[in-house]
Amino acid sequence: RIKGRDALVNPVVVVEVLSPSTAKLDEGPKFVAYQAIPTLRDYLLVSQDEARVTHHRRLESGEWEHHDMTDLDASVELESVGCALKLRDIYDGVAFPT
Secondary structure, three states: OEOOEOOOOOOOEEEEEEOOOOHHHHHOHHHHHHHOOOOOOEEEEEEOOOOOEEEEEEOOOOOEEEEEEOOOOOEEEEOOOOEEEEHHHHOOOOOOOO
16 A cells, blocks of 8 residues: 555556546556556556457567457457457446447
8 A cells, every 4th residue: 555545566457447538648648657667568448438449568679569449359368467358248238328
């Protein structure tokens, strides 16, 4: 705990659920700050308004690549923790506005 707050030390994966009020922060300044964490390998941005996941992955070179996925049958491969998440499972039970 740091000053009464829970803190995660040395994260490997961070997942943010985007809302209209936080999307710009999560996609910009927050991601820039997360890139400074040497242990971080995967940063996922999960839209709450549509089936869309953006996966930022740190390469061995230290560079970052990203993939946007919208197909519910697509999987997010998280090699850093040895798992894959299907978008269909991420969005199970979610009803999107029409």
